[in-house]
Amino acid sequence: MIRGLRPLLRGSTYSGMLFAYCGALASLPLLPFALLPTLARPSAPFGVQAALVLLAWAALIGSVGLARSVRRALIAFARPLLRVPLPTPAAVPSGADRWRTPLWLVLHVALGWAGALTSGVLLLMGIALPGDWLGADAALSLFGRSLRSDGGWQSWVAAFCCLLLAAVVCVLVTGVLRRLAPGLLGPSSAERLALLAEREQRLAERNRLAHELHDSIGHTLTATTIQAAVAGEVLSADPGAARAALRNIEESSRAALEDLDYVLGVLREEKAETAPTRTLADLPELLDRLRHAGAVLEVELSGDPAQVQGTLSRAAYRILQEGLTNALRHGAGGPIGVRVAVAPDCLELGVVNGAGADVPTGAGVFRTSGHGLPGLAERVRLLHGEIEVGPDGPRHWRLAVRLPLRGPA
Secondary structure: OHHHHHHHHOHHHHHHHHHHHHHHHHOHHHHHHHOHHHHHOOOOOHHHHHHHHHHHHHHHHHHHOOOHHHHHHHHHHHHHHHOOOOOOOOOOOOHHHHHHHHHHHHHHHHHHHHHHHHHHHHHHHHHHOOHHHHOOOOEEEEOOEEEEOOOOHHHHHHHHHHHHHHHHHHHHHHHHHHHHHHHHOOOOHHHHHHHHHHHHHHHHHHHHHHHHHHHHHHHHHHHHHHHHHHHHHHOOOOHHHHHHHHHHHHHHHHHHHHHHHHHHHHHOOOOOOOOOOOOHHHHHHHHHHHHHOOOOEEEEEEOOHHHOOHHHHHHHHHHHHHHHHHHHHHOOOOOEEEEEEEOOOEEEEEEEEEOOOOOOOOOOOOOOOOOHHHHHHHHHHHOOOEEEEEEOOOOEEEEEEEEEOOOOO
């Protein structure tokens, strides 16, 4: 029994009833316009005139719901008052979905008026039945029967029942509105698809940012670690070289901080600055930083890198950056071979480094922490390219990537 009384004690029940009252009050300005059809037939029976007024009123209320801003406002008010989770519309409704808001408005107003009149009458009865409060006799006439207050205990019981019924009306009206809201104000099939597409786009962007952050920060940490070691070794013998290594550490760290600030700004859904875009045009700067870190590079460039533009150029830079980072981390010393070949129909990238005597065998073996090269493989797959990673002879490790310059037909 106590469980059945809980809805009567919840604040959300009465906030939902307030939402219903607001719908009823908002429809009042349209009532004078709904009375206009009765002027055309002043001699019609009262029942016909009342039906015309109600139909015209419902049509006017429904027409207001065709405005998209009204739907957004209804959802904004329904969330806190009805306590119903309703996402903001993400697509313009079409077809049958467009009529859900007008239908909701008509039902909302009808329930609001029914609830307001019924609960209002019950509240007045609850106040008026104990006649001694008002210092006068109070009587209720309903369907030809009268109940007169004599100030006795029966009047108090009847008054309590009226107040309880008024609360029950609030529970019923709020419950009906809550049941109707997801179907009429919730996302339609088109809106659900749009919301899913938006969510997928956000996840894809976050995944891309994770790859970008891994590539940039991982490369910077590897390079700065080597440069710091070089600076420590030559600090006494060659202070100039040590200062140059420290300058390179500063430049690399500043670039990494720019990437980090951008990624964190996006992940926090803040207004981020322009995304740092590094392309094949920035490859000489990357190679120079590695040379200052002590790496020996054998670079083979052919073709015109300017032919590679946009996403493909940015992806090519990240692929080479990841390959060089892995060569510094896991290589066994010696020169690192870098190959960039731009052909009319494809772009070929390659990184070859010494791997020592314990080179693992088998196709597709990744000698990394498990994040970098698998991420590159996914990036290459999305660009419809080919990737090969594995041993190249007994003492070398090779990363080879082939990317088409034109999308598949």
